[in-house]
Amino acid sequence: MNASKTAPWRLIKGLSLVALLGLGACTTMSKEECSVARWDDVGYRDGLAGRSMGRLDALSKACAEAGVRVDAQAYVRGRDAGLQSYCQIPNATKLGLEGRIYEGVCPPFIDPEFRMRYQLGRDVFLAQQNLAGAEARRRALERALADAKTDADRRRARDELSQHDYMLARARDQLRNAEYNFQRYR
Numbered sequence: 636m637n638a639s640k641t642a643p644w645r646l647i648k649g650l651s652l653v654a655l656l657g658l659g660a661c662t663t664m665s666k667e668e669c670s671v672a673r674w675d676d677v678g679y680r681d682g683l684a685g686r687s688m689g690r691l692d693a694l695s696k697a698c699a700e701a702g703v704r705v706d707a708q709a710y711v712r713g714r715d716a717g718l719q720s721y722c723q724i725p726n727a728t729k730l731g732l733e734g735r736i737y738e739g740v741c742p743p744f745i746d747p748e749f750r751m752r753y754q755l756g757r758d759v760f761l762a763q764q765n766l767a768g769a770e771a772r773r774r775a776l777e778r779a780l781a782d783a784k785t786d787a788d789r790r791r792a793r794d795e796l797s798q799h800d801y802m803l804a805r806a807r808d809q810l811r812n813a814e815y816n817f818q819r820y821r
Contacts, residue, residue, distance in 0.1 A: 663693060666701035674706040675713035682717020685730070687738040718742075724752055728817070731756020734764070755817045762810035769806040773799055 664672065681690050691714075695705045720726075722741035730737055731753040741749045776799055780792035 663697035664701075666703065669694075669698035669701045669703035669705075672698075672703075672705075674709035675716075678710035678713025678715075679717040680713075681710075682714040682719075683721055685718070685721045685738055685740050686714075687740055688714075722749060724748060727752035728756040731758070732760055734760040752820065755813075755820055758813040759810070759817050762806070762813040766803075766806040766810050769799070769803045773803055 677694070678691075691705065691707060691710055694710070695707070698705050718740060722745055724745075727737070727749040734757070737750065737753045739746065739750075773796070776792060776796045780789060780796060783789040783792050
């Protein structure tokens with residue numbers, strides 16, 4: 636993804652979505668939160684975050700312990716409205732690229748495409764993580780070579796570096812392939 640091509644309004648919209656998603660991040664609510672909650676708003680935030688209906692169960696249990704009943708109909712209405720924004724194809728790739736989890740909450744008519752786009756982004760994310768790990772391991776091996784005290788230690792470190800270079804090249808190839816596949820379907 637080329638950040639220089641992103642229109643400023645898209646950036647603002649994306650940051651707003653991230654802020655809204657952060658609002659619904661906690662898994663339970665306090666007694667005070669339960670008693671003043673607007674369940675349609677809670678559901679909407681959970682829909683925007685792509686949360687499954689299991690969240691309603693967790694909220695119902697937490698609020699029942701506080702003596703408050705969740706308005707499940709209002710929650711579901713709000714969640715459905717939030718899912719309309721969440722279940723957009725551009726969001727699928729964004730979720731994957733961020734390494735976030737898709738809980739399979741989109742409707743059947745969009746789910747296959749959403750999952751495919753999500754997986755393309757997730758493949759790039761995982762390949763980036765793999766490459767970063769391989770690069771960190773190479774730096775550690777280079778330090779071990781620099782710190783080696785004996786010829787045998789240096790030889791071992793060079794051998795390990797040589798073997799690791801193959802893995803590093805493979806990690807770069809995997810990232811290149813994942814990025815190619817991602818760009819192909821954009």
